[in-house]
Amino acid sequence: MYKVIVADDEPAIRQGLLKIVDWEALGFCVVGDVSNGIKTVALHQELSPDLIVIDIRMPRMDGLQAIHEIRKTDGDCQFLILSGYADFAYAKQAIEMNVSGYVLKPIDVEELKEELLRIRAKLDRQGRAKMSEFHADALREELILKLIAADPADAPELESELAPLTSFAGKSKQILLVEAEDISQAGLVYVESVKTRWLELAETEGLGYGFQTGPYIGFLLKEDLNRPEAQNEWTRLLQDACGLKMGFTAAAGRIVYELADLRQSYEDALGLLKNRFLLTEGQIHMATEPVLSDIATESNRHAAPDLEALATKLFYMLDLGRREGVAETLEEAGRALVAYDSSETAIKTGLAKVLSVALSKLAALHQCVDIQEYAPLLAELYQHAHYDRVMSAAQSQLAELAGRLGANGSLPVVKQVMDFIQRHYHENLKLETMAEMYNYNKGYLGRMFKQHTGESFHTFLDKVRIQQAIRLLKEGRKVYEVSELVGYPNVDYFHSKFKKYVGASPSSIKGAPSKATTFSLETP
Template structure:
């Protein structure tokens, strides 16, 4: 005989249930009847019933609240809901908490008997296994693990063994895998505690059946995640169990219609988590919806990213004080790295190279920039477990540096570029690259620069170089040395520019100063 507790706030209904059903003939023995959920929770602790027949709307504590309380300590007790038509939405919520079924009021005796027979059959199957609640949990987890690893030929047999240990509200099955990430670096103990809370809470809430596989906590979901409300419920559930110092990454595979097919759902979730580094933390990613294409445009695995060019662009952006440009260059760098090799190691290594070169180049022109000050930032990148975290950390520090070097943006664009040329005249400066940093069209920026300076960009650059060449020649440097130091590719080119702007050859500046043309670098 299986023990039954009847819970309803109407005495007539409780007495009617005791009389209209031959409980003993159906294999049940009524051990008590109470009038509200609070008394039901107390009686459950005292009597340990196998089945609770319970109304939803009751004073003091309603039926749903009572089920939640009981589920915190008992995942095996069966529940049969009594519900009026107006309470059907509540009944659906109860079904999601692993109840066995519901019967509408006014009660149809034949329907009630059919539900009781179905529940007894389920209890018989568990009893045949000779399992306690804890043993049933262990066997269920073992069978789930076997099923997700099984050969398709063995799946049907495992499904038959697993079915009596599960109860699904719907026809769809889905596997979700969750990985806990300790942001406080408190250690393995904290992560294991999080995993235990997930498993215990999922059982208590009746959300699904948990298991552990490798670094993941897995769930055989009792409701698929196709509905936004289901994802929201699971996301809140996982976040609440994590607390403030731990996050998670979760992925769910495709929906399966049979338990025998959940292996495909498991493999799909596992496939999504292979890109864990690129996934956002604290969210559930669905196999059918996960799309990482926003990271990559026209990837070419055969063409490695030009890290030197990216580093130079980042250096220029910082030197120009372009705070808003920092995010753009970092995004471009990330896309290039991911397109070539999307592994976590390759992305982090490439980013560290770009940052190291950019900061080293920047320190040559700014005494306030010490590369060693950014060593902790470079080391910290390897501690982040997600791409978004890496880029956010880098952006916050580089944006601060750009703001500091740009003087808070008080200089107008042309003045910033003029100062920039004074610092980088010896490099291969290109108008289109600098224009791009300000999101200007090359032609428009060139006209704007000439309007403010009276010179084209390249003429202004030539004048700065010639001015520096005159200084170096006056200090006794050889012509070929000066050519290299001011950024001209060869001595002939220096001769050509000298004749154009000064009117004499650079060699004539050795010793006494000749009479030469004059030119101005002031804005007009």
């Protein structure tokens, strides 16, 4: 039975139509009747009828306006117009909107039956065509899935079956795989609706043939995505189907020229999507393009990164207030992590460790830094589905932190280095490290420093350390404790340095406070 809605502003005519026509005998079932165009549009959205018998002259919204609104979303619904006005203008507008028939009032029952029978025949033909098309689509999808998984020996036979069901403007063929991402917690129903829209894209746009394989929607493309115009068009179509609630990651395999070789293109695309975390969301990635250092294909291809050293470097950059240095250090850490183990878990875990250590050191040095404020950032790193989003979140918040701490950022570089030594004298500071942080040549920075201070970097560092050592010794600390606290792990080395600058041993300062006061050290 085909569903029918009757729309006429005269109740007597609506009731008469329901009684004078044996709808069921003609293959129809009346599912509703309404009195104006607005109600017609609303009921169409609710019931999706196959036929609407509609009057032209109705209040609020006439029949032609209602048909125009419905045609915006439904090209299949049939319309049979009723009108008491034998006006060609109405008929012309109706023809332009692809209506099925036009019956004048007063209604001739036999004429109405003939029109309904003609419309039913048309609906039957459309139904058979859709069924045939459905079977063809199902068979084509089945053959595509078999081909992308087939042994090379079986591929030619499958190709011969698939070829008649496809049409290509050119000889090139390519597989595109797309994975949906719920970026706004829209839910499974919305995800599935987006996948359905994607499958419809290939057919409605005439760009290829859709299929579903595991979590991916696939397309056997009719044109080469290496062409920028084609890639841009597909990107736009995928984005439009997603709306604002969904994202996607897409990968295209190599170009092949025989259907039997589809498996190669499919495996290329699948290989890229297995590294989805390293791919940018909302773009189509090509198998021929390098992806973040070519994406590590084997674990432990490089040595494990020194996360402690990277965290220390990040800590220094934050303490100096160098936003550019913070971004560069994060990128360096990311590249090192990817080169060693490109899995999502390993990268996120390693990056979280680098940030945690750097922020802990910073909080110990600056009272204004509360590490608890950055707990949400560390949690957020695990929520992002893509590397670039993780890095963007980290860079954004750490750049803001560097900006707050960078009060000395406008000072000359040598003055910044001097202030830095005063805060970090107890660490393993090297001129090479400082030069790297400021993107200077080591020799050039060393000459600048000596010209400004009159002393070499290492002499200045030693003097700051010895000055701090005298303070600690006066507080009653043990010599070996002071040695480590000021940055000399080897206590004998500390003794030699102390005697060089003070002219006495550390124990003499500790054991003779009155004498200790005679030792002085020029403040750097």
